[in-house]
Structures are given as structure tokens and as C-alpha cells.
Amino acid sequence: MAEPQKQKREEKQGLPELPLALANGEKVVMRFAPNPNGAATLGSARGIVVNSEYAKKYGGKFILRFDDTDPVVKRPLLEAYDWYLEDCAWLGAEPDEVVVASERLELYYKNAEELLKRGVAYVCFCPADVFKAYKDRKRACPHRAASVEENLESWGKMLGGGYDEKEAVLRIKTGMELEDPALRDWVAFRILKREHPRASVGRRFVVWPNLDFESAVEDHLLGVTHIIRGKDLMKSEKRQRFLYDHLGWNYPETTHWGRIKVQEFGKFSTSELRKRIERGEYEGWDDPRLPTLRALRRRGFQPEAVRKFFLSLGVSQTDIAVSLKNLYAENRKAVDALASRYFFVRNPKEMRLKAGKGGSFPLVARALKHPSRRADYREIRTGGDAVLISGDDFAKLREGEKIRLKFLCDVEIESVKPLIAKVVGSGSCTETTAKDFQIIQWAPTPAANGIKVAVKKPNGSEDEGVSEPLISEELGNVVQFERYGFVRIDSVLKEGREVVAYFTH
RNA sequence: GCUCCGGUAGUGUAGCUCGGCCAAUCAUUUCGGCCUUUCGAGCCGAGGACUCGGGUUCAAAUCCCGACCGGAGCACCA
Numbered sequence: 001m002a003e004p005q006k007q008k009r010e011e012k013q014g015l016p017e018l019p020l021a022l023a024n025g026e027k028v029v030m031r032f033a034p035n036p037n038g039a040a041t042l043g044s045a046r047g048i049v050v051n052s053e054y055a056k057k058y059g060g061k062f063i064l065r066f067d068d069t070d071p072v073v074k075r076p077l078l079e080a081y082d083w084y085l086e087d088c089a090w091l092g093a094e095p096d097e098v099v100v101a102s103e104r105l106e107l108y109y110k111n112a113e114e115l116l117k118r119g120v121a122y123v124c125f126c127p128a129d130v131f132k133a134y135k136d137r138k139r140a141c142p143h144r145a146a147s148v149e150e151n152l153e154s155w156g157k158m159l160g161g162g163y164d165e166k167e168a169v170l171r172i173k174t175g176m177e178l179e180d181p182a183l184r185d186w187v188a189f190r191i192l193k194r195e196h197p198r199a200s201v202g203r204r205f206v207v208w209p210n211l212d213f214e215s216a217v218e219d220h221l222l223g224v225t226h227i228i229r230g231k232d233l234m235k236s237e238k239r240q241r242f243l244y245d246h247l248g249w250n251y252p253e254t255t256h257w258g259r260i261k262v263q264e265f266g267k268f269s270t271s272e273l274r275k276r277i278e279r280g281e282y283e284g285w286d287d288p289r290l291p292t293l294r295a296l297r298r299r300g301f302q303p304e305a306v307r308k309f310f311l312s313l314g315v316s317q318t319d320i321a322v323s324l325k326n327l328y329a330e331n332r333k334a335v336d337a338l339a340s341r342y343f344f345v346r347n348p349k350e351m352r353l354k355a356g357k358g359g360s361f362p363l364v365a366r367a368l369k370h371p372s373r374r375a376d377y378r379e380i381r382t383g384g385d386a387v388l389i390s391g392d393d394f395a396k397l398r399e400g401e402k403i404r405l406k407f408l409c410d411v412e413i414e415s416v417k418p419l420i421a422k423v424v425g426s427g428s429c430t431e432t433t434a435k436d437f438q439i440i441q442w443a444p445t446p447a448a449n450g451i452k453v454a455v456k457k458p459n460g461s462e463d464e465g466v467s468e469p470l471i472s473e474e475l476g477n478v479v480q481f482e483r484y485g486f487v488r489i490d491s492v493l494k495e496g497r498e499v500v501a502y503f504t505h
Numbered sequence: 506g507c508u509c510c511g512g513u514a515g516u517g518u519a520g521c522u523c524g525g526c527c528a529a530u531c532a533u534u535u536c537g538g539c540c541u542u543u544c545g546a547g548c549c550g551a552g553g554a555c556u557c558g559g560g561u562u563c564a565a566a567u568c569c570c571g572a573c574c575g576g577a578g579c580a581c582c583a
Contacts, residue, residue: 190581
């Protein structure tokens with residue numbers, strides 16, 4: 001008797017079930033439909049991840065569709081088309097089909113013509129403000145009463161470039177007396193005499209569909225069964241339903257989610273990012289300060305962490321402000337096992353070593369590459385009688401204090417002003433456990449074989465320091481700088497003598 | 506102004522459709538402890554929420570009404 005309940009709980013682990021009202025043998029078809037007017041952001045990632053996840057869950061199809069029908073206000077960026085494909089692949093969401101709206105305008109024209117023939121659309125010549133006045137008074141404008149023939153003629157003239165921009169639009173008849181003003185006779189096509197960035201489209205067309213029309217027609221043509229989109233598009237559904245009714249189509253199931261704000265990034269829009277990048281405020285779309293997927297990838301985030309992060313947000317309709325801490329937590333789990341450990345000292349300070357009783361200096365440290373892989377070592381050679389420690393650790397040192405240079409030896413601080421430390425005991429650190437004193441990381445001096453490292457951080461600042469020689473062999477990998485954080489080795493310069501890393505978290 | 510939609514811990518989230526198994530789930534964060542040659546990972550423990558007010562009912566986070574708060578649309582943007 002108690003069985004069914006338990007089962008219910010288990011099932012609720014992933015995303016909620018979609019409402020399934022599919023005909024026999026019909027497959028779930030999901031789509032993600034961005035405007036490629038910039039690189040995919042965290043917001044886009046949610047769409048990619050959730051839609052593709054549902055497609056996977058039900059053994060359905062995932063379509064990537066570029067809604068790029070605004071060559072003016074939200075002009076597409078040519079490179080962004082490929083970037084989206086890369087980002088999808090990176091997120092494990094390779095689309096089963098890719099559709100570019102700007103190359104399918106003729107399909108939309110055909111549907112427009114059909115609507116005109118059925119008398120449920122008309123060419124309207126009202127200036128925007130004049131129409132708004134009619135709309136606010138729930139009155140029809142004179143053009144609404146035009147005959148099918150007149151409309152078809154006007155439409156033909158529109159397509160042929162016979163009107164200027166803003167001179168005419170095509171409207172869908174929904175009813176001027178509708179309660180909700182947002183639904184009254186909405187615009188389906190407008191005139192834009194501007195070249196489209198895609199060479200294959202160029203200047204071939206002057207009549208462009210608006211999102212509501214383009215998206216509605218495409219969803220039907222592509223056989224989309226479920227739409228998940230922002231709740232800012234709720235009215236879109238209502239507008240589009242009139243179109244579906246006019247044409248006798250069945251509207252897909254819809255789910256709307258709320259706005260997502262990432263606390264660390266605040267509000268941002270793709271258009272805004274683009275403006276700033278073009279102004280040179282950022283290095284590019286993968287600048288570590290930006291909330292783009294390209295930037296996250298460069299910082300060393302793992303795709304499965306990004307996926308889990310978005311799946312955990314679900315599809316609720318409330319607006320949310322999430323912290324990246326949740327993403328960091330996921331990524332830490334993903335990256336911890338594969339990141340080798342290295343020492344990095346920020347704002348290095350040289351520590352002179354004085355030989356202890358044994359009379360010699362420890363020259364080589366055998367250090368674990370990973371705390372849970374006990375047989376995996378890396379060697380770090382010191383230059384002899386000096387090492388570097390971080391400025392932060394230096395600031396806390398006091399005379400007479402004992403500390404451990406991890407994997408190398410224990411030392412006692414003799415003096416701080418010139419930093420001098422005496423090697424304690426036999427010059428190794430394997431015999432005693434360091435319960436009662438601090439263990440710090442260190443690095444060889446650049447004069448020995450230390451490597452200069454610049455770490456670029458997401459707040460735009462840069463940390464300078466020194467690390468071990470072996471990191472120059474970690475190009476492209478995520479490593480952990482002990483007691484500092486995870487970083488991705490982004491570039492190796494000057495024949496391996498210098499490294500640039502991006503801070504992950 | 507008109508029209509939609511939402512409101513569970515610091516942050517997300519489950520539960521709400523079909524009221525009782527909910528003195529409310531899970532994750533993250535915070536705070537303790539264990540372990541550890543990292544301020545990493547892991548393990549253990551603790552704290553913390555149903556916006557408010559009415560109503561229906563034996564019983565309400567769940568249903569109804571109202572208030573309050575928040576968001577969105579009313580573009581020849583997506």
C-alpha cells in the first residue's frame with residue numbers, strides 16, 4: 001500500500017514530467033530558439049540544457065533554431081551561429097536538426113498569403129501611434145475592412161519593395177474588442193530595407209516576420225510538441241493561438257519559466273554585452289568577466305556541472321536570483337578528481353633558508369599530484385638556499401614561529417624583516433605530524449626554475465605570482481593551486497617560462 | 506490605466522492538479538566536529554521556510570475569497 005508513494009518520490013529527482021498529450025507514435029520534439037545576436041550566455045544555457053534534457057528523457061528530438069529575423073534592432077552576429085553549435089556540443093546537447101529562420105522567409109510568406117486569402121489578416125497602413133489610438137479605444141482601423149483582393153495586392157507590393165519602411169505592416173485579425181490590449185490585431189510582418197548579415201540572405205528580402213509569427217509557423221512546421229520559454233513570452237502564446245486557430249493547427253504544450261538573474265553578474269542583455277565588447281571594454285566574448293558560455297569554458301568549467309546547475313533550477317514560473325556558488329559547488333565535484341595539485345604563491349616573498357643541524361638544504365620535494373592518489377608524485381626542485389612563499393602567508397609570520405613548507409621541510413622563522421628561516425630537524429617533513437603549526441605552499445625562485453604566473457580573475461583583476469615548472473605542461477587543463485583555488489592554464493609563453501591562467505573558483 | 510502570471514529556509518528546489526503519509530524534501534550557503542602534509546575532497550551533526558487575513562473542512566502549504574508584495578505584456582525587439 002505504501003509502495004506507490006515511495007516510487008513517486010524517487011521519480012521526482014530530475015525535471016518534472018512534461019504533460020504528454022501525444023498522438024500514437026508521435027515523438028517529443030523540443031526546440032531551443034535563440035537570436036544569434038551574440039554569444040550564448042548563462043540564460044541561453046538554461047534553454048539548451050533543459051530542452052535537450054527533455055528530448056533525451058523521452059527519446060525525442062532536439063532542434064536548434066535561429067530566430068534571426070531582425071536585421072536591425074537585434075541584428076545577428078555572423079560568428080555567433082557557429083558559437084551556438086559549439087556551445088550546444090560542449091553541453092552535450094548536439095541538435096538533431098538546425099534551422100535558420102532567415103533562410104525560410106518564403107515559407108512564412110506562403111502562410112501570410114493563405115491568411116490573407118482567408119480574410120484573417122490585412123495590410124495596415126496606420127502609423128504606429130495612430131494604430132495604438134484605435135487599439136486603446138477598441139476600434140478597428142479603416143484598413144481592417146479592406147477586401148481580400150485589395151489586401152493581396154498590397155501584400156504583393158510590400159514584398160516587391162513598393163513601400164518604404166514603416167509605411168505598411170501585415171496584421172493578424174484577432175479582434176479589436178479583446179479584453180487584453182496586448183492581443184489586439186498584432187503585427188506579423190514589417191518592412192526593413194537593410195542587408196542581413198548572412199551572405200545567403202543579404203538584400204533579397206524587405207519584408208520580415210516578427211517573432212510571434214515566425215516562431216508560431218516554425219513550431220508548427222517543425223512538429224514541435226512542447227515549448228519551454230520565458231514567461232515574458234506568455235502573451236506570445238495567446239497571440240499565436242489566434243494564428244493556429246485561423247489555420248486549423250494544434251498548439252504545442254507550453255511551459256513558462258521566470259526570469260533568471262545570476263547574482264554575481266547582475267542584469268545583462270546580449271545587446272548590452274555586444275555594445276560593450278565592440279567598445280573595447282572587454283577582450284571579447286570569452287572575457288572571464290562575462291556571463292557567456294565561452295567565458296565559462298575558458299575558465300575551466302565542466303559542461304556536466306553547468307548542466308546539473310540548470311537542471312536543479314527546474315522550470316518554475318517564479319523569477320529567481322541564483323548565486324554562482326551553486327555552480328561552483330557542482331563544478332568542484334566535477335573538477336576535483338581530475339585537477340592535479342600545484343603550488344602557486346601570490347605576491348611572492350623570498351625566504352632565505354639556513355641549514356639546520358644536518359648541515360644541508362633540502363633540494364627536492366616529492367609532492368603528491370593529488371591527495372587521493374598516493375602513488376602519483378611530482379618533483380619540485382628548490383634553488384638551494386631560498387624559496388618563495390606567498391605575500392599573504394608572509395604577512396602573518398612571526399619570529400620564532402614554526403611552519404611547514406609542504407612536502408619539503410619544517411622551518412623556524414629566525415627573522416622577518418629580511419625573511420630568514422632555519423631548517424628544523426633532519427630537513428624533511430615526513431617524521432612529525434604537523435598538528436600544531438601551519439602548512440603552507442611555496443615555489444622555487446624564478447632564478448631557479450620557478451614559473452611566473454598571471455591569473456586572470458572574473459572580477460577583472462589579475463594575480464601575479466610564481467609556480468612550479470610542471471604547470472607549463474598543463475596547457476588547457478584545469479589544475480588546483482593549493483590553498484588558492486582552481487584555475488585553467490590558458491597559455492604558456494616564453495618557452496615555458498611564463499604562464500597565463502584563468503581563475504575558475 | 507488595461508491585461509496576464511507568480512509568492513515554501515540566505516539562495517535555489519520538492520510537495521499544491523487528486524486536502525490527512527508535511528511538526529514540510531533535496532541541494533547550496535552558514536556554524537560546529539571528524540579526517541587530511543591544501544583554506545580542496547570526503548564523512549558526521551546543527552541552524553533555518555509554507556507572505557498576511559478571512560472562509561470551507563474532523564483536517565489546508567495544498568481548495569475558495571480578499572489584501573499585500575513581486576514579475577511580465579499592451580513594440581513595425583527577440
